[in-house]
Amino acid sequence: MNIIVTDTGFADDDFACGFVRLDEVAAHDYACGIDLPSDTAPEALAGLNDAAMIRIDFPSSADGRGFTLAAMLRRAGYKGRLRAKGHVLADQYAMARRSGFDEVEIDPTLAARQPEDQWQFRADWQNHHYQARLRGSI
Numbered sequence: 001m002n003i004i005v006t007d008t009g010f011a012d013d014d015f016a017c018g019f020v021r022l023d024e025v026a027a028h029d030y031a032c033g034i035d036l037p038s039d040t041a042p043e044a045l046a047g048l049n050d051a052a053m054i055r056i057d058f059p060s061s062a063d064g065r066g067f068t069l070a071a072m073l074r075r076a077g078y079k080g081r082l083r084a085k086g087h088v089l090a091d092q093y094a095m096a097r098r099s100g101f102d103e104v105e106i107d108p109t110l111a112a113r114q115p116e117d118q119w120q121f122r123a124d125w126q127n128h129h130y131q132a133r134l135r136g137s138i
Contacts, residue, residue, distance in 0.1 A: 002105050002106060002108070003106050005106060008123075010116045020033070031052060033053035033055055035057065036069060038056065038057055049076065049079070052081070055105065058088050066084055074099075078100075089110075
């Protein structure tokens with residue numbers, strides 16, 4: 001079972017509804033979560049504001065397209081749960097949160113290599129970034 005990472009640490013997945021691919025979603029039936037691949041076209045994001053949850057895949061830790069998709073969804077008004085899934089590293093957690101993700105889903109193998117304390121070290125993502133340093137707030 002995969003592990004959910006939030007600002008408070010590791011948790012079990014509490015989203016019981018399941019996920020479907022974007023092309024499987026019936027018109028405006030957003031009761032389940034929607035899975036988006038990292039290569040989703042920006043125009044495909046239109047109309048997703050009522051989705052219960054959107055989960056964006058990270059096929060590689062070097063693939064940052066998911067961060068852009070998350071930011072685009074938030075700018076378009078999406079207020080639901082937004083989850084990054086896959087090869088997101090603890091070092092990328094602050095970027096994930098700043099781009100709009102609420103949580104990250106990782107597999108047990110990654111959780112063993114990068115334990116909870118490594119993720120929690122980056123959980124103070126709002127204060128430790130260049131803008132806060134420029135404003136003198138840290």
